[in-house]
Amino acid sequence: MEETTKTKFFIPPATIRVRLVGVLSRAALFSNPRYDGVLKQVPMAELYDDQWFYVIPGTGDKASFYRLKSAYTNEAVYLNRGKAGTFDFNSSFDDQFFSFEAGTGSRVGTFRLVCPATNAVLFSRANSSDPPVGSIPAGAFFDDQWFSFAYEDMxxxxxxxxxxxxxxxxxxxxxxxxxxxxxxxxxxxxxxxxxxxxxxxxxxxxxxxxxxxxxxxxxxxxxxxxxxxxxxxxxxxxxxxxxxxxxxxxxxxxxxxxxxxxxxxxxxxxxxxxxxxxxxxxxxxxxxxxxxxxxxxxxxxxxxxxxxxxxxxxxxxxx
Incomplete structure (x- = not known):
């Protein structure tokens, strides 16, 4: 089993845009209306406006979790039944709340994005895979589940x-x-x-x-x-x-x-x-x-x- 930790690592404030880049795929996730709520990816070298997300802290009983809001579509990322997509941010469904599992050792600075409500983890594979972006049960560990934040110019x-x-x-x-x-x-x-x-x-x-x-x-x-x-x-x-x-x-x-x-x-x-x-x-x-x-x-x-x-x-x- 891969080693992860819940130890706090740096999570950007809700006002700063970031891209989510797959460590294995070297691809950046994006949300665009033309794909009808399906989370897609492109090579990280290709920078477009639809790749930017905000990390939004939860409140109340969700205060220990985070949501990912597309700066382009204003929709929230969700993981459910093998899918990874986006939906109306105002809906606040449980499958939109995530924890960041920080990597250790050679994976320091990277994380797994886990949805406790659906016991799912996000993955990003080579674009030749079908699908290249999706989710699987969080108990299974694979190299394609590790991501890092890429920040806007600061x-x-x-x-x-x-x-x-x-x-x-x-x-x-x-x-x-x-x-x-x-x-x-x-x-x-x-x-x-x-x-x-x-x-x-x-x-x-x-x-x-x-x-x-x-x-x-x-x-x-x-x-x-x-x-x-x-x-x-x-x-x-x-x-x-x-x-x-x-x-x-x-x-x-x-x-x-x-x-x-x-x-x-x-x-x-x-x-x-x-x-x-x-x-x-x-x-x-x-x-x-x-x-x-x-x-x-x-x-x-x-x-x-x-x-x-x-x-x-x-x-x-x-x-």
């Missing part, structure tokens, strides 16, 4: 970090650079040693939607960082957010240290710092490019910051 409006909920996962001292100062005279001297170094840091944005809203996005956002063992947020910068992918950045650091060197003495000068690995949860606000409707998603920022730079020196006893 723009990232803002990211708000919950700094109070940050977690410092690791703090380590790191060596930045080492230099040598030599006094090859008979007189005591004051030497100036300068450092000008490039330090690599790292940041990762993880979203509960993964890459479903695009592999990357351009945005002006603040970046969390650690300074003096505290997490703060920088002023907004224009950056590319690549969801789930670590982005490495370079920070410049420079310093000059004066040391008194004795006659014929050798000194080592060490530059070091602290490096922290940390996470900060955030809330992202997205806006539909076509309708202006917004939705909120959760995510987590993971960062590696280098801070608390320090220079020290000591005499080399056996140069």
């Amino acid at each position: 723009e990232l409006q803002s990211i708000k970090y919950d700094i109070d909920e940050h977690k410092i996962l690791e703090v380590q001292p790191v060596s930045i650079a080492t230099k040598t100062a030599r006094n090859e005279t008979e007189d005591t001297q004051i030497s100036t040693v300068t450092f000008s170094e490039s330090i690599e840091e790292e940041r990762t944005f993880n979203s509960e939607l993964g890459t479903k809203l695009g592999v990357s996005v351009e945005a002006s956002v603040g970046i969390p960082l650690v300074a003096e063992s505290k997490v703060t947020v920088s002023t907004e910068i224009s950056t590319t957010i690549a969801w789930g992918t670590a982005t490495r950045t370079t920070k410049s650091w420079s310093d000059a240290i004066q040391i008194t060197t004795g006659p014929f003495k050798v000194y080592k000068i060490y530059a070091s710092a602290r490096r922290s690995r940390f996470t900060v949860p955030f809330t992202a606000i997205w806006k539909s490019k076509s309708t202006g409707q917004t939705m909120q998603t959760a995510g987590s920022y993971g960062g590696v910051s280098v801070y608390d730079f320090e220079t020290t020196y000591s005499e080399v006893t056996n140069p």
Whole structure:
């Protein structure tokens, strides 16, 4: 038996349109009046207005279930007696209410659409099948029952970090650079040693939607960082957010240290710092490019910051 879970996964708000795409068939479902209430599908690469649906939460004793409303026909999807079709949304029949069974393991981010009232699950097969779209008893598990949401074009409006909920996962001292100062005279001297170094840091944005809203996005956002063992947020910068992918950045650091060197003495000068690995949860606000409707998603920022730079020196006893 396939493993599923009722664990909550992201379900779009009722104001945001989505397409239902079969993972195996790679086809998008659609509802069109010319097919008289029969749910059909086309290859997902072919985008038409009749493929958009709204996910509508139930109310009352149906509060734990959802309905799928076609944005094109305003009809509700139903599963009954092997069929998958659409009917008047105002009818609110039991066969129109669904639960989303989230996949686990290699199926994370996908779901089965199950109608408890009819004990039916939706399937999407190759278009050569008869029928390509329909339903079977929910107790039977097959690869053609898994779907994912494809979202309309969305723009990232803002990211708000919950700094109070940050977690410092690791703090380590790191060596930045080492230099040598030599006094090859008979007189005591004051030497100036300068450092000008490039330090690599790292940041990762993880979203509960993964890459479903695009592999990357351009945005002006603040970046969390650690300074003096505290997490703060920088002023907004224009950056590319690549969801789930670590982005490495370079920070410049420079310093000059004066040391008194004795006659014929050798000194080592060490530059070091602290490096922290940390996470900060955030809330992202997205806006539909076509309708202006917004939705909120959760995510987590993971960062590696280098801070608390320090220079020290000591005499080399056996140069």
